[in-house]
Amino acid sequence: MDDISLAAVALLCLAALAAGWIDAVVGGGGLLQLPALLVGFPQLPPAYLLGTNKAVSIVGTSAAAITYTRKAPVDVRTAVRIGLAALAGSVAGAFFAAGINSAVLRPLIMVILLGVLAFVLLRPAFGSTAPPPGPVTRRRVLAAIAVAGLGIGFYDGLIGPGTGTFLVIALVAILHMDLVTASATTKIVNVCTNFGALVMFAHQGTVLWRLAALMALFNLAGGTLGARMALKKGSGFVRGVLVVVVVGLVAKLAYDQWAA
Template structure:
């Protein structure tokens, strides 16, 4: 009972954070691995996807009702992310992810420093592209993020948020809304893959999904109430935590 309560709390917190800036996996994945240390990792990751897809979907719907989602960018990015998440998941079965693991903290530091220095970044919604250029960029970035999510994964939502702000000119709130659409596509793609291979604990995943939805509803409400400034601050906090976690994971994995 204690273990289930712990996972319920973790899922709620993950849903709340993920609804605002992404990065809910920082909370939920360590929790589920701690409670089930002897379970096959693929099964735990698949179960995490099952819970996450519900929380992220609810957040996407809530944002769409209150924020004008840039579908001309989000839709092609989501399609590409869905397809390339499969490719990423297949690739990781053939190629070790050690290089990505070691590079990730450096990339995250660059993202954090850039966001911190650019005080006005994401403050105003001023889309930079339209037409064919917008679609091709969305397909490219969506494919890259989808592949990364399938291949490795940590911080996918936060990377999406940054890309929509930096390269498409969205404010943080609109970027968060678009990121949820793409994140749903990534999660569904991964869920299909893990489900087809039997790597799911359905009862646990659905129980955590209920808690994820509750956290997601509160997180979305906070983001919509407090706007882009709040999302930017929480984004910097989550990215900082991601830097610490991924750096520690790299050191531990390499045996330094």
């Protein structure tokens, strides 16, 4: 942190604030926070940026999870089961993260985001209809554990940005949740994935702890505010934020790739 300007630190803190808000509403805050870290520390290996991103994100995600579980109809048992699988997946992903080349991060994330955008736009009613009555079948829960837990958890540990968005989409698609309930459940799962990945990054010594602590304060404020707004405004608001965030991030990543 000694070789970075005060202006750069201020921008990183603002990015953490915005990322916390976005993450709490619909997920994907890391797609703002991680590029900000890439700009602030272009000379560092990606593993340090990924580790610092996790140390910041877990604070805002935990605050959002607490806010949601107090007021939203969350099936905590199902969320924890998916979260434990996601924790295992994220530890495995973080183990392989040290070998990632920063040159592949932007195009990879951009391709994934384009797929997310196409899915949401082609499904206008996605996440806005009430879930079907009755308990969720065991098959659907197992599918959610495999896809949202192990699969997306591995991605979270390996790369990370967009995990919350992908979890929301997976939970709506597999468990037929509305967007607010899916966002609430995602926060619990995301705490598990962040924790698993952070343990591995900390073990490898690839976390900038002083910077992470400062950014985490802003991420905490953003996460708390975002969760409250999502609960108050409902699924239509969450869907609108999802589309705006994905479009904006695709445009930003495309510009960065073209400029490079």
